[in-house]
Structures are given as structure tokens and as C-alpha cells.
Amino acid sequence: GAGVSQSPRYKVAKRGQDVALRCDPISGHVSLFWYQQALGQGPEFLTYFQNEAQLDKSGLPSDRFFAERPEGSVSTLKIQRTQQEDSAVYLCASTYIRSRTDTQYFGPGTRLTVL
């Protein structure tokens, strides 16, 4: 079946531009996560949704980062006034049920490069 998809796969932005990254989770998956992966590092948590509710946004690095999931399916991560330190791969993951032991299924990521 279809996995988690993300678009665009690659994004180049000039410093100061706004970007929007999209995540399509596996159909029917309740929970959705965003992670940021810097070069040579493991993914770091940004934010978490259960259906349309954003239950944890403790990992968002600044108020320039904003995520939404208005209908409980597709999610968008928006970064305003991008900075060079925002360059990273942004990963989306989804899970079927609201369990902390549930497998998170990851998408291919969006590689953001800020010039």
C-alpha cells in the first residue's frame, strides 16, 4: 500500500523566504509527527498531532516554525523567514493508533537548503 509521502522532495530557498512542506500520511493513520534531521545527526522531534489536534509542539525551534493538520489527514509545516540554520531534512511520520509503542512510518523527507 501507499506509504507516507512528502512534497517537495527538495526545496532551495533564499534566506528570508517562507516555505511550506507537505506531508500525506498513510490513510487512516491517527497520529502524525514532524522531525528535523541535520546533516550527520539523527532526527529531532518538532511537533505531534493526534487527528487535527496539535498535542505537542515543544520541539519547534522558534516561532518562525508553524505546523497544521486542519482536517486530520494532510499536514503542512511552514517556516517563515528562513535562515541558513534551517537547512536540514524534514521528516514526517505517521502511526495508526494512539499507542506509544506503535511503529512510526516515515516518509522520504524534504531536503531544505537555505542559501
Add this chain to the structure above:
Amino acid sequence: AQSVSQHNHHVILSEAASLELGCNYSYGGTVNLFWYVQYPGQHLQLLLKYFSGDPLVKGIKGFEAEFIKSKFSFNLRKPSVQWSDTAEYFCAVNHSNDYKLSFGAGTTVTVRA
């Protein structure tokens, strides 16, 4: 702060050699433990996970991991690697009352034919 440590940044070995990758975490309390793998050009996928029961967990592709609570460790092992095991391996942990995963920095494994 909670953290996950992976001891080796890059491991190079020959086919049929045994593999062991270390993972330690610094959480208190009950945790759930995961190993994810990322093959070249592919997305992260689950190898195995532990949340209760037998501390020796078997996963896909012949991998296993052992949870040793007293050592805060969850090391990954494979008795005989293949060239196709070349990948990056990530250990991840979440606390039993939390959903988000904390990842280690990853270990790149290169298997020479």
C-alpha cells in the same frame, strides 16, 4: 535532558562478519526502544522494537537486540552480515508516557563484499 548515545559513527566490515552496534539512553523510568534502518536512497524503516516481555527481541532480516535495563542499553546484533546490510542505523527511545521519539546520531555500516 533525555539523550540517546550510539557509540560508533562508522563501522566497516566484511561479509559474513558479525555486527554489534551499541546504544545507550539516559532516561529514567519505563521506556520503549526502537532500531530504525535507512538503506541508501530509502526512507527510515523499523528493524525491531521492545516495549515489554522478553528482553531479547528479534527483528527483520536476521537482526536482534537485547535490552539490558541495568546498563540502560539496547544493542543491535547480527551474526553474519551481508553486503545488503550497508545502511545507516538509528537507535530511538520514547518514554512510556510520551509519543515522540528521541534518536541517536546514527551509525553508518559499510559491508564490503
